[in-house]
Amino acid sequence: FAAMAAGDPLLARLTGRLRGLRPPRFPTVFEALVNGIACQQLSITVGIHLLGRLTAAHGRPVPEDPDELRAFPGPTDLESVTLQDLNQMGFSAAKARTILEAATAIAGGEFDLESLERLDDQTAVDRLTSLYGVGRWTAEYVLLRGLGRLHVFPGDDVGARNKLKRFFDIERTLDYEGIEELLARWHPYAGVIYFHLLLDSLAETGLVTTG
Structure with missing residues (x-):
């Protein structure tokens, strides 16, 4: 390039x-997905602030500094989180529902994010957009930032x-x-x-x- x-x-x-x-590729496809959802129709600055609040509240403590550092939460970390919890952080009702429904489906094995690696672009987009609240932009963002497909705009x-x-x-x-x-x-x-x-x-x- x-x-x-x-x-x-x-x-x-x-x-x-x-x-x-x-x-940079996100460490997990789930983190890319939630990032995409959070930044839908918002400035990236606002989206980053929302994600920071989510990580501070529900992220996994980093062993080297568990009192200060948090890793991005995984699907199972959000199983007990409610719509109201996310609303209070600033997420809209629709985004809160999208994040929690996706986390539940992934944690329960109903949706296999990792299998997207083996799919072509269009099939992967179709799979992702089958999730509530996930449109083409979010799906393509996941392909780029979660799957490292640098040809996707x-x-x-x-x-x-x-x-x-x-x-x-x-x-x-x-x-x-x-x-x-x-x-x-x-x-x-x-x-x-x-x-x-x-x-x-x-x-x-x-x-x-x-x-």
């Missing part, structure tokens, strides 16, 4: 400040879509198919471009420092 970006003036504008960056992300237009000076309206067409020239790195757009947004808020 770095070699491609270096030889492409359009990509160089986006990636120059974060050369060598590779989108969550095309329903309106913020990323608008930033893509600004970065590449595109005047026409971009729909899902238009994004696929635009990014085809940089296959198989659409997900890397998505992550650069995401970090650029974080840099604008001061949450990420770039050189």
Whole structure:
């Protein structure tokens, strides 16, 4: 990707400040799923705060510093959590239900997240969107950040879509198919471009420092 970006003036504008960056994969697919749910139709800053509250309240203590550090909760850690608990943290009723129903299905063996590794993209998206409250954007986010499929660009992300237009000076309206067409020239790195757009947004808020 770095070699491609270096030889492409359009990509160089986006990636120059974060050369060598590779989108980090979440430690578990469940963490990627809950992250995607939390950030649905919210700024990433707000989503991060919600996830921090969830981890502080229900995360697993880290042995090296159990009084201060918490790992992200797994499905079984949320079995006793109620809708009201999540509402009080700031999660909407719909997101709270989505998180808890997914955790229950996964903890009970009704939904096998790990099996997604063996599925092609569309089949994995279909499986994920069978869960209550999980749409195509969240499913594709899981493919990118939970399964490490760097060719996947969550095309329903309106913020990323608008930033893509600004970065590449595109005047026409971009729909899902238009994004696929635009990014085809940089296959198989659409997900890397998505992550650069995401970090650029974080840099604008001061949450990420770039050189």
